[in-house]
Amino acid sequence: xxxxxxxxLNFFGGMTQWxxxxxxxxxxxxxxxxxxxxxxxxxxxxxDIWMNIFNSIYIQITTAxxxxxxFFHSWIGILHITNDxxxxxxxxxxxxxxxxxxxxxxxxxxxxxxxxxxx
Amino acid sequence: MIQSKKVKNLNLFTIKFPVPALxxxxxxxxxxxxxxxxxxxxxxxxxxxxxxxxxxxxLIFFNWWPIKITKLVLIWGITxxxxxxxxxxxxxLQLGLDLISARFSSKTVLSVSFFITFLxxxxxW
Numbered sequence: 595x596x597x598x599x600x601x602x603l604n605f606f607g608g609m610t611q612w613x614x615x616x617x618x619x620x621x622x623x624x625x626x627x628x629x630x631x632x633x634x635x636x637x638x639x640x641x642d643i644w645m646n647i648f649n650s651i652y653i654q655i656t657t658a659x660x661x662x663x664x665f666f667h668s669w670i671g672i673l674h675i676t677n678d679x680x681x682x683x684x685x686x687x688x689x690x691x692x693x694x695x696x697x698x699x700x701x702x703x704x705x706x707x708x709x710x711x712x713x
Numbered sequence: 714m715i716q717s718k719k720v721k722n723l724n725l726f727t728i729k730f731p732v733p734a735l736x737x738x739x740x741x742x743x744x745x746x747x748x749x750x751x752x753x754x755x756x757x758x759x760x761x762x763x764x765x766x767x768x769x770x771x772l773i774f775f776n777w778w779p780i781k782i783t784k785l786v787l788i789w790g791i792t793x794x795x796x797x798x799x800x801x802x803x804x805x806l807q808l809g810l811d812l813i814s815a816r817f818s819s820k821t822v823l824s825v826s827f828f829i830t831f832l833x834x835x836x837x838w
Contacts, residue, residue, distance in 0.1 A: 619798050623795060623798070641769075644761065668751060675745060707759050707762060
């Protein structure tokens with residue numbers, strides 16, 4: 595019996611993973627260039643300047659988005675790597691869960707950090 | 714059962730990687746490295762924005778010598794991953810697909826990432 599899986603509305607298939615990886619990569623590339631220039635322009639960094647940079651709402655939104663997309667990008671990458679090199683299915687499953695948990699905890703940290711500044 | 718008589722040579726010490734393959738495997742390895750160090754980055758970023766005291770603690774932590782060396786490897790990983798990823802995006806756009814330009818771009822990626830790491834090391838030491 596041949597199972598035909600629809601490609602429509604499959605948000606985590608191989609093709610969409612490939613696309614996610616590219617789009618997040620482009621966003622992170624531009625963000626890293628932008629934030630490097632910002633930090634370079636305020637070059638001797640101390641705490642006040644550091645807080646001032648991250649007080650701007652645009653920087654907060656782009657930074658939070660950067661971190662979330664970074665966790666997503668790295669999680670897809672690590673899924674592919676464990677899929678390639680770890681043959682034991684049970685170990686692979688638990689490693690993937692562990693890595694997902696790590697990413698989720700860090701996402702929550704970033705969300706709390708930037709949501710907390712509006713209280 | 715028919716036994717395959719193919720000659721297999723998968724000994725990593727005798728396989729000679731072509732330069733684009735080297736860039737590709739280093740892209741993967743730097744990705745894993747960055748993934749494993751990501752909690753440190755996230756946590757120190759979060760910690761540094763809490764208060765001035767914590768910010769100073771993060772600075773002291775990042776000026777400790779083992780962390781300084783790790784930081785250099787991290788900078789190498791980030792630049793290599795970025796440049797190799799950009800090269801990959803350009804390959805997806807069908808730019809630089811022939812052998813000569815692929816070799817040239819991979820050598821460029823390798824040398825530029827080491828050069829940037831060297832510059833950052835000079836600047837931050």
